[in-house]
Amino acid sequence: MSEKTIKFGLVGAGGIAQAYVQAFGQSEVAELAAIADVRAEAASAMAETAGCRSFRSHQEMIANTELDAVVVCTPPSTHPDICIDLVQQGKHVLCEKPFSITIQSALDMKAAAQEMGVLLTMASKFRYAEDVIRAKSIVESGILGEIVLFENAFTSRVDMSDRWNADPAISGGGVLIDNGTHSVDIMRYFLGPLSEIHVVEGKRTQHLAVEDTVRIFAQSKTGVMGNVDLSWSINKELDYYLRIYGSEGTISVGWKESKYRQSSSQGWVVFGRGYNKVQSFRSQIENFSKAILKQEPLLIAVEDAIASVEAIEAAYRSLDRDHWTPISSFMAESAMAFA
Structure with missing residues (x-):
């Protein structure tokens, strides 16, 4: 120890x-x-x-x-x-x-x-998955050129009929707040602050009191577009959960393998072995512990937590009104952490 x-x-x-x-x-x-x-x-x-x-x-x-x-x-x-x-x-x-x-x-x-x-x-x-952190470094290196499009999908068939996650009084909503909180946080990690968001709901096949399938469209303050698919009722059968397209290449972060390819190359370069849940949780509690000990900064600051709540609140306003909705900021953007 x-x-x-x-x-x-x-x-x-x-x-x-x-x-x-x-x-x-x-x-x-x-x-x-x-x-x-x-x-x-x-x-x-x-x-x-x-x-x-x-x-x-x-x-x-x-x-x-x-x-x-x-x-x-x-x-x-x-x-x-x-x-x-x-x-x-x-x-x-x-x-x-x-x-x-x-x-x-x-x-x-x-x-x-x-x-x-x-x-x-x-x-x-x-945010603590090793492949996600490596992907951020690759994107920031500039080898994929200027980032144009961000894609994310968290879709899996799960019976939510008897789970608190589908009780809006307890959960605050459905799949949008449950899985979408991850999505907007990852999007901000790669793209910086988000400016506006639009959410479209799919068919409620589970007949819940909350949404079970949605598509999120978002735009960063630098003009990068993002789209996210969330569902408890379908599985898109994708081998990746995150894909970012740049003017000079593409990066794919997957469940079992992560890779990138520059437009000047025909082959993919593998840089990660996929998602390791225990590793992600261990890195998370260790970063928090070392921040307490003042040995390193928090990867996710409280300002990031509040920004995620802001984005999800705006997402639900968009879902209700069916149009693009600005994401209000209660915090100074300069305080946001995008390490």
Whole structure:
């Protein structure tokens, strides 16, 4: 272990928490010390696997465990209350996406963290995928020329009929906020601030109270176009989830392989071995831990988290009105992080 290990608590023992347990098991700078969930049996079972303590609530966990930081993996509607409570007790907080359902609650979360002098930000696993980071370097090198078009697809058949993700009172919406939060964050990572967005809904084949298939069109402030396909009801059968087209070449980030090709070359150059979920989560908690230790900056700052909420709010306004919608900015763009 390193000289200083950041001790974490985990709030929420659902599916996404399983990936964090695996990631903590592989980290030398972050240690999982406790898990809390209102479902005591779920917390206990996960804690037994992780070799740590379990509690019925985050308040009970904080009162009985020495922690430096907490990962919040609860449904989105609970994020503001839990995160504000945690930061007011001096804990650094890594909050799962979507950061919050409304921009006002996101700003309240940020203000509470600033007042206490602790770190608070959004978890967004794809920003920590090794192939995505390498792709950003390749794009920035200029070998693909001027970027013209960004494409992303997160489509997979999943029965959402009995899941909280499809309850708008809990989730804030459907596939647009659930998967689209990743999409707008990745788009901003590559293209910089977004200026406007247009969302079109597809047929609701699952008969949910929320959208299960959408297409997003967006434009960056530098004029680059982006389009995103999101669905819980279809699988596009693509071997990539991200493709960027430049005037001099194309880059493709895939589930099993990532590659690029310059227009002057007939062959593709492989630069990555695909998406590794545990690696992404481990890198995420380690970046957060090292930021706490002041050893490196956060890859995703709280300003990025708020920008994602702004973009999704604008996306829903567009969906309601069926036209291009500007993305308002409550934060100074100069504060945005695009490392």
